[in-house]
């Protein structure tokens with residue numbers, strides 16, 4: 001079955017995680033950056049991770065080739081073309097402002113490049129969601145929010161990502177309260193490597209509209225009942241979970257159990273250049289592995305559009 005024809009929203013993709021090795025080398029050359037890898041093959045050979053941190057080390061190192069607005073434009077333009085070909089009608093794209101600011105890349109260059117690509121993309125709309133790097137702590141997040149807020153109209157929400165364990169959502173309560181007071185929605189990575197308690201904190205303290213990943217909610221039946229009852233979307237990324245050893249294999253992924261429990265699950269790619277597939281691949285491989293029919297994929301696609309931040313009128317046109 002070809003899942004690419006199914007209308008869908010990509011709600012969990014980090015734009016820096018769409019940096020393919022070929023583009024990394026092309027941008028390195030353009031910007032005079034020397035990469036510590038022999039070539040594309042050598043780099044791809046390093047895409048074997050033990051856990052989230054070992055992936056993040058490579059992800060933060062390789063994004064050093066992104067320097068100019070034009071680089072962010074090329075990155076996002078390539079991603080959006082690929083997404084549109086996969087049936088993505090709308091994308092809500094994460095980016096990591098702190099990972100660029102700390103390298104001396106101005107926020108304005110990042111935004112100008114990403115927004116230019118969104119403006120020029122055909123067949124797909126997109127919103128931007130800046131994420132705080134939780135392992136840099138709440139003070140750094142608050143400083144970053146201060147720099148973001150003059151541009152608040154250019155984002156739909158704020159997010160929380162990077163190394164999870166040891167950096168619980170409760171640390172960011174004030175940061176998220178301030179962002180929400182400025183009219184931004186909120187999402188947070190929780191329950192990827194971290195415990196179910198982090199999912200509760202994201203809901204109760206950060207007041208998020210969606211949970212990114214959330215797979216570990218299954219360890220807490222009361223939490224599952226709440227998430228299902230309230231219809232809180234969980235943006236699940238099965239290929240990511242396998243590559244980062246959150247689950248042992250795709251066949252053992254808890255997606256079928258999550259659906260059976262009545263959870264509002266949506267399917268996404270996370271960092272497609274690093275985890276072996278874009279959202280079309282995620283749908284196709286999940287359907288093959290779990291024996292899903294086209295109706296199931298269509299429901300997942302429709303749910304992803306319902307879980308988006310699109311205004312109801314626009315969303316309903318895509319459903």
Ligand code: ES4
Nearest residue numbers: 014161162189240270271
């Ligand atoms: C990420 Cl897979 C994942 N988890 C947490 N933070 C991230 N940033 C980019 N990819």
Ligand code: ZN
Nearest residue numbers: 161189212270
């Ligand atoms: Zn993610």
